[in-house]
Amino acid sequence: MVSPELALALKRTLELLLLPPAGPLWLVLLGLWIGRSRAATGRAIAVLGVALAVALSTQGVGRRLAAPLEREAGPALDEASLRALMARSDAPQAIVILGGGVRSDRHARPERYRPHPRTLERLLHGAWVARVTGLPVLVSGGAPSGHEVSEAAVMKRVLETQLATRVRWAEDRSLDTGENAQRSAELLRADKRRRVLLVTHAVHMRRARAAFEKAGLEPVPAPTGFFGTPVHSDWLEWLPSADGAAMNWVALHEIAGRLWYRLRESV
Template identity: 45%
Template sequence: MELDPGTVLFWLKKLLAVLALPPLLPLLPIVLGLLVLRRRPRLGALLAWTGVALNLLLIMPFSVGWLVAQVEYPHPLDASRLREAQAIVVLGAGKRSHAPEFGGETVNRLALERLRYAAMIARQTQLPVLVSGGAAAGETPEAALMERLLRDEHGVAPRWVETSSRDTRENALLSAAHLQADGVHRILLVTHAMHMVRARAEFEAAGLAVIPAPTAWLGNSDRAPSDEVLPRLPSQNTAYAGWFALHELLGQLAYRWSR
């Protein structure tokens, strides 16, 4: 893997994200508190209990639901705007490197949710499709796996396959270059509702008019926790939703500061 400045920055962002998100985020003050507990018992106890409280906030339905509502795009696709679009753009969301039942690598479940929705819209509208997603460490580009799945399992053959992007900003910049070269300036953007605000801002900054086509909400239409995804008691679902919402909140802040 070539360690150019862009690659170094990419992996540095990944490292910072690991530290700033669960499960490590609430563990850091707990560990630090235990380390200083003997010399500074009050400070140590405060840090440790802060970590415990933070962990609870990131798994409790009431607090996670509030956080989701701050980040998640609330509206489904406006069907009246379908005629405005010139193309559909669907963003990658990751892949499974060990998928022997599929002969090797394949897209992960998040990408499947996006691809399923994009395929439905493509069949309804007959709009051309762009798939976007690279390979951070030199493996098979995610967009190549997305193209194969759309073509073989949904009968939708993407017109453009953008295989070099490593994050949402590069998704936008590199996809815009493909689209604008073919005279496309108005797109339906398919991604998770939780990711839509950040993704839409990046694609608009790249010069494209965006019609949001979100999918897979973690909250409900009232912007409150959905009982299906966020049950009334802490669970793996609330923990995941808390992680996703905090990830997007930090991502929005980071992208805003880096403009």
């Protein structure tokens, strides 16, 4: 039986090796190596690697990879939708906000650890959902490798000190989405709560929802961060950019995450 820590390390190593920017570069190197004996074949493989590297750095490709994943999350909830949910007999009983990473900066003041922009987007949305519904909040995320503070601790601090939102539960041991669900479920079931509003990015929602259902909860999607639906579109989205590279990485990370969970369940 593979330990959770080893499985996580293996997963992250494979991500770094296969996802952009490394993945397409392996094709380029393979093409150069094959080109020593088969020039035409090697050149074609190398050109394919370069083309993939460029394409996976554009917002146009990133949005089109993310859009079908985000559609599975369902629509964004507005205030009227939330109030209608709360008026039902099976209304949600809590809000769960999933962490999306933290950043460490030893020069930062007053706090060294701060939420990653993905986490901050989820916190902003979760705080708004809490204000509309009045439901208690659970934050979920353990301490990444090399970090002394858990995501949950950072999220709790930001919600309570910056967003005027009280956190009732801080789940600070999980290292991936599956553990987010399992450990959050333990805290919520102890308080006799099963139906929850689940806050995460739209691209991540299907996998997160499945994990929480497997853990015995009844998640109601409250997605945020729909970057697969552009506000406007022009030719600039087809030029390589840092934003484009980030969009593609997030979408491919989610696709890889789904494949990983299927593989792990089949072993």
